[in-house]
Each structure stands twice: as structure tokens, then as C-alpha cells.
Amino acid sequence: MKYFSLYRNSPEVSFKEAVIKGLAPDKGLYYPSEISKLPVNFFRRIEGLENETIAYEVIKQFIGDEIPENNLKQIITEVLSFEFPLVELDTRISSLELYHGPTLAFKDVGARFMARCLGYFNSKMVTKEEVTVLVATSGDTGGAVANGFYEVEGVDVVILYPSGKVSDIQEKQLTTLGKNIRAIEVDGTFDDCQTMVKRAFSDQDFDGKRNLTSANSINVSRWLPQMFYYFFAYKQLKSKGKELVFSVPSGNFGNICAGMMAQKLGLPVNHFVTGTNINNIVPEYLKTGSYLPKPSKATISNAMDVGAPSNFIRIQELYGNDLLELRKNLSGYSYTDTETIDAMQYLFNEKNYIADPHGAIGYLALEKYLRGKSNLEGVFLETAHPVKFQDVIPSEISEKITIPESIKKILNKEKKVKKLSTYEALKAYLLS
């Protein structure tokens, strides 16, 4: 499969090259050059298929012959080694819990898939080159990437995170592993971290010295496996015979864009809804037609504190840059922290469900869209385990959260970080 740059000023590359490079030389995001619908027969028998089989059928066209069938199936089996339960909150709304992976984040799937693809390509190289994965995190990416790449041979991982703006558990997840995983605490915002990372990628002083690649959701091998979730939900709801609406709490818009790609492959989806916090660039764009990135603002749903959503350009491409077409398929609403807390309280009191702040925003947006549309069935994506956001969940609720074993283990481990705040310091550190 070939990938082209969305800035259309770079040569087409293979899947392998797109994974290793992350971004195209012209700084555009890579995008598949062909997208084929899955056979009708696949959807007819989907409820009888294992998750691994579904995932293989969905992803194989995006990889082509670059990873042999057996290796790809093995990668998928390792990546999907946990549950994706759909929890019914009432007759028409369910929560698709994507947080049962090793770091309790939906990003585990993409991070693990990417790590294993890179690991596979590395193992096939005649002269082994160290790859440095450089990534900025607003919270959940860091832990998922750290865990996914932990002990992967030939890959060194450097993670930048904004000091004091990630939760305790998130910080522990990325600062306590050691070995090939290094964490950098930046005195600044997530956008500052992302700016430093982007600058490093375009800095020619690294050429021939450090092989830098990205593990942010712009990497095609992190983005595309997120399509699986939507197929898994459809598989479980198909027998109800209703049309599906997916609501996705969004920051960089990689997850929802993967859902839209799933729809392009033929998955029957009636509509997508995005819920954001006050970093509402996309809901505002849908409303006004003006796309205005802004510096991000801190909220309690911090994994969505993104002021310039990097994957939105892929959504634009999917809809031929046609706002009217996009509006037919996507609605967006934004919520304040107070509304988010009220929603968590409501879900706890009325539905006996503990949601994290991101999932709560997904719920709010879904509930709003479904009002008065009785023919539709809704699923919101619950993207993180509530335990990771204990400090912002009302205490009456957070007391009821059972702490998973994987979290208990890391809480007592010692944090190891390097503190730095300028691009020059980062560069010196990476070149040393």
C-alpha cells in the first residue's frame, strides 16, 4: 500500500516508510492512496467472527505485502489481548469501554500496534539502526507508548510531558519504566511539548546522527488500528437492527477519524458525534465554517486539551474538503468542566455508571444528538479508566473505583525524569 502526503509535496511511500518517517518531508500527514470497501459477506457474518479475524480483515489492505500474513496475525493477536466490553446504560445508549489494556487507555491498541510494526521492520534490516521515537503527551499517549515500546529492540523512546498537567498515575506510567524509555518533564503546556517535537523532526542537524520518528497519532500505524473499535461495537449491536451513532471524545481527532475510515470501508454508521472540552476548534468550525486553531486551555479532561487538532486534515480529506458533506455525517458539541462533573455525577446517580471525564463528554454529546431521534442507537467511546482521573472525579464517586492491580504496582515506584524547557536543551540531550 502506498501513502501520500496531505500537503502533496512529497513522494509517495510504502507503509513501512510511512511508519518509520511518521511525517512526510513536507510536514504533511500520510494518507492511504487507495481505500477499498470490505466485501458485503464480511459484514453479513461479522457477529460470528473473532476480534482478531475482524482486525486482520480490516487492516490488511493498509499494509499490503509489507508484513507477511502470519506475522501480521501474530501482531494483531498480541495487540488485542484484552476485552472491549460494551456496557448498556439504557435501551439506546452504551459505553464502549476501551480502557482494559495495559495502561488503561484506548491508546494502548495503536501504541502496541505501532511498536510491533517497527519491531518487525527493525528485525528485517540488514544493518540495524537505532530508531528514536520522540513523542509529546498531554497525558495518555505517554503511558501507552512507553508500555507499548518497553523493551522493543532497537527502539529508544523519549517522551515529553507538561509539568504538573498530567495526573499522578499518568506520570508514574511514563516515568517509572526505565530501560529504553526516557521521560522529559517540560515547564510549559502540551502545545509547547508538541512544538519542540515538531521542531526536532524538521531539524536537519539530526540527519545521519539520530533516526527520529513520531509515535503521536499522526503515525499511520497508530491511527489506523483504531478502526477496530467501531467494528467490535457493530459486531455486538448488529442484531438489534438499529442504525448506529458513535460519539467520540476528541482531542487530536485521530480516534474519530479512524471511525470515519471504518465507515468508508463499508461499516454501517448513521452519524458521528464529537464531544470536546472548551478546546472546541472543531465544534466551532462545524457551526461557523471558520477553522481557527488556538493555544490549548487546561481542563479536567486533559487528554483532549488540544488547540490545533493534528488529525483533522485527514477528516477533511475523507470528505473532499466539503464542509456541507462533513456536516451531514458529523456533529460536534463542547462542554465546560462543570458540565463534565455534572455528567459524571448524573451517570453515577442515575445509571450506576462511573465514567471518566473524557467518557462523560462523549456521553453528553451523544445524549444531545440522540434527542428526538428514536430510530437511532448510540455508543460513546469510554477512552480512559476513571482511576486515572480520580483527583478530578467527585470524591463520593471516586471512592467507589476499584484500583486495578497494574496501577497498584506502579504507585510506589520511583519517578525518573529529565527536566528541561527549551528546544536547544532538548536537542543537546538527544544528540548526547
Ligand SMILES: *Cc1c(COP(=O)(O)O)cnc(C)c1O
Ligand atoms: C487521547 C485521548 C483522547 C482523544 O483522542 P484523539 O484521538 O486525540 O481525539 C480522548 N480521551 C482520552 C482518555 C485520551 O487519552
